Amino acid sequence: MSIIEAAPRGDTDLAVRTEGLVKTFGEHRAVDGIDLRIRPGEIFGVLGPNGAGKTTMLRMLATLLKIDAGRAEVFGVDVAGNPHVIRQLVGVTGQYASVDESLTARENLWLFGRLQGIASPRARSIAAELLGQFGLEEAADKPIAQFSGGMRRRLDLAASLITRPPLIFLDEPTTGLDPRTRGQMWDTIRYLVADGCTVLLTTQYLDEADQLADRVAVIDHGRKVAEGTPDELKIAVGNSTLQLLLADPDEVSAASEVVRRVLGSDPVLSPERGRLNVALDQADLAADVLIALRTAGVSITSVSVAKPSLDEVFLALTGHGTDDDSSTEENR
Numbered sequence: 001m002s003i004i005e006a007a008p009r010g011d012t013d014l015a016v017r018t019e020g021l022v023k024t025f026g027e028h029r030a031v032d033g034i035d036l037r038i039r040p041g042e043i044f045g046v047l048g049p050n051g052a053g054k055t056t057m058l059r060m061l062a063t064l065l066k067i068d069a070g071r072a073e074v075f076g077v078d079v080a081g082n083p084h085v086i087r088q089l090v091g092v093t094g095q096y097a098s099v100d101e102s103l104t105a106r107e108n109l110w111l112f113g114r115l116q117g118i119a120s121p122r123a124r125s126i127a128a129e130l131l132g133q134f135g136l137e138e139a140a141d142k143p144i145a146q147f148s149g150g151m152r153r154r155l156d157l158a159a160s161l162i163t164r165p166p167l168i169f170l171d172e173p174t175t176g177l178d179p180r181t182r183g184q185m186w187d188t189i190r191y192l193v194a195d196g197c198t199v200l201l202t203t204q205y206l207d208e209a210d211q212l213a214d215r216v217a218v219i220d221h222g223r224k225v226a227e228g229t230p231d232e233l234k235i236a237v238g239n240s241t242l243q244l245l246l247a248d249p250d251e252v253s254a255a256s257e258v259v260r261r262v263l264g265s266d267p268v269l270s271p272e273r274g275r276l277n278v279a280l281d282q283a284d285l286a287a288d289v290l291i292a293l294r295t296a297g298v299s300i301t302s303v304s305v306a307k308p309s310l311d312e313v314f315l316a317l318t319g320h321g322t323d324d325d326s327s328t329e330e331n332r
């Protein structure tokens with residue numbers, strides 16, 4: 001596309017490059033100096049709790065919000081200076097939220113294609129292809145007013161793919177979806193990448209980042225606090241987690257003391273009283289903790305060993321949980 005070729009290029013080896021990206025709302029720095037390097041063909045995950053600045057960062061990169069300070073490039077094209085070029089390079093979900101509810105899924109996709117300047121027969125065949133690819137064939141001719149949340153999400157993603165953009169932003173693509181629909185979404189995202197796309201997705205779920213992302217940046221209060229492969233992040237918190245529910249919630253501090261003595265580290269206290277999670281380097285250390293708790297006379301209602309949660313990754317990386325208001329700090 002000539003318009004893209006004409007744009008001045010910086011580092012064309014990267015799909016996304018940001019340096020010191022900042023967005024301020026009043027006094028609040030929602031995005032506070034973020035540096036990113038995203039390679040073409042990878043799935044890059046941005047992991048962070050509510051209010052971390054994930055959506056704000058994506059909106060700046062998609063030219064939907066002004067960049068207050070710092071710099072961003074998409075395939076070497078400066079975002080602030082070339083918004084019209086960036087909009088051709090990037091597909092953003094959520095952008096099409098105001099689709100016409102009375103039209104069918106097929107009609108909506110066709111209409112988006114037409115609005116992007118695609119000829120009618122071609123728009124029709126792209127719509128049919130996307131409906132098949134997203135498992136929406138059966139519902140294709142129903143008005144989207146009758147669609148479930150998961151179907152809407154898939155239609156939204158399908159709409160953002162009509163022009164086959166090389167870079168796709170997915171803002172929490174599976175939040176609120178049931179497990180089966182989540183799995184379908186993950187498959188779709190993998191398919192996009194196999195087809196040559198680069199994907200930048202935000203999520204609140206470690207398991208999602210783990211399943212999908214090649215690399216992950218962890219964001220907290222507008223800042224990047226860690227970056228690495230999902231495995232590298234998990235190693236920071238141990239390979240597994242012992243989840244305990246105490247019979248008597250008042251024994252939390254006694255139980256914490258036992259954990260500290262056995263493992264030399266503190267457990268993560270859940271906002272739910274009497275529940276605590278213990279990061280373990282090896283799953284078999286769980287037995288040592290349980291024996292020590294019984295010796296100390298601390299009774300337990302339930303026990304399980306699981307993979308670390310996002311909460312624990314956060315606690316390990318930032319010293320606080322994903323929910324700042326949780327009782328984690330004062331319970332210690």
Ligand SMILES: Nc1ncnc2c1ncn2[C@@H]1O[C@H](COP(=O)(O)OP(=O)(O)OP(=O)(O)O)[C@@H](O)[C@H]1O
Pocket residue numbers: 025030048049050051052053054055056057204
């Ligand atoms: N238009 C706005 N005006 C004022 N403050 C805003 C605006 N948009 C976002 N914020 C604030 O910026 C911070 C980051 O918000 P953002 O939506 O980027 O977080 P997020 O990481 O996407 O969270 P979530 O997981 O809940 O979607 C929050 O404190 C939010 O209240």
Ligand SMILES: [Mg+2]
Pocket residue numbers: 054055056171
């Ligand atoms: Mg958000």
